[in-house]
Amino acid sequence: MSSLAAERELSRSDPSFGGSLVYLLMNLPMGVLAFALLTAFISAGVGTAIVWIGLPILALVILTVRGAARMERARVYALLDRYIDLPYLPLPAAGQSVRWKARLKDGSTWRDLGYFFLLFPLGIVEFVLVTVFWSTSLGLAGLPIYYRFLPGGEYRFPTWENAWFTVDSTVSALPWAALGVLCIALSVALTKALAGTHARLATALLGPTYAQRRRLEDSWGEVHG
Numbered sequence: 001m002s003s004l005a006a007e008r009e010l011s012r013s014d015p016s017f018g019g020s021l022v023y024l025l026m027n028l029p030m031g032v033l034a035f036a037l038l039t040a041f042i043s044a045g046v047g048t049a050i051v052w053i054g055l056p057i058l059a060l061v062i063l064t065v066r067g068a069a070r071m072e073r074a075r076v077y078a079l080l081d082r083y084i085d086l087p088y089l090p091l092p093a094a095g096q097s098v099r100w101k102a103r104l105k106d107g108s109t110w111r112d113l114g115y116f117f118l119l120f121p122l123g124i125v126e127f128v129l130v131t132v133f134w135s136t137s138l139g140l141a142g143l144p145i146y147y148r149f150l151p152g153g154e155y156r157f158p159t160w161e162n163a164w165f166t167v168d169s170t171v172s173a174l175p176w177a178a179l180g181v182l183c184i185a186l187s188v189a190l191t192k193a194l195a196g197t198h199a200r201l202a203t204a205l206l207g208p209t210y211a212q213r214r215r216l217e218d219s220w221g222e223v224h225g
Helices: 003-011 017-047 054-080 096-105 107-141 143-149 170-206 210-224
Strands: 155-158 163-167
Touching: 017 054, 017 107, 017 170, 054 096, 054 107, 054 170, 096 107, 107 143, 107 170, 143 170, 163 170
Parallel strands: none
Antiparallel strands: 155 163
16 A cells, blocks of 8 residues: 555545435436446447447447546545545556557456446435435424424324324424434434445445555556656
8 A cells, every 4th residue: 555545544534424415315316327328338339249339339338437437436535535546557558459458457447347337226225225214314303393284283103094193282292303313313323324335335346456556556666766
């Protein structure tokens, strides 16, 4: 690990709540978009590769994925305060065929691709957990305010016909509001924990492995030596 990378690792802090919430809510639409585009273009490229038309399509997918991975590293840093080093070795100063072989042999290219395929199912899980916890927490905490505006001026759970409990006064709503405040605290912790876990996954897939880091440091030493 370079001294700069080590300094960044030591100074790294837990993600903020606001950044974590925005990041997690963004993951589902970004995951849907990435999954749709990747499956469409990879299917088209593989299906037409036999007549060579698919090879430029697949090459475009590789370049796009590597570019999108750079943007994702920037998004992780901006919202989660987690810096991810670039894992790519410098391309050889040779012809395009040699440079493309280097891209295809680079494990980072395929880890980038795997990350964007995983972003879709992960985005679903994260979005469901965040929305369910926060809607429940805020619904309970705000019950003393909005129950009077519901039909009949009362709140019945789980259904109107078969109510397990009924809230029809501020006093009866206060215990549920207290539970909502507790759930809000748990939701904050859950949001930051989910974002931190995703940041670690992003670091593992989008950052350099130990072997790649050593090769990068060796290449930097050759350049500056």
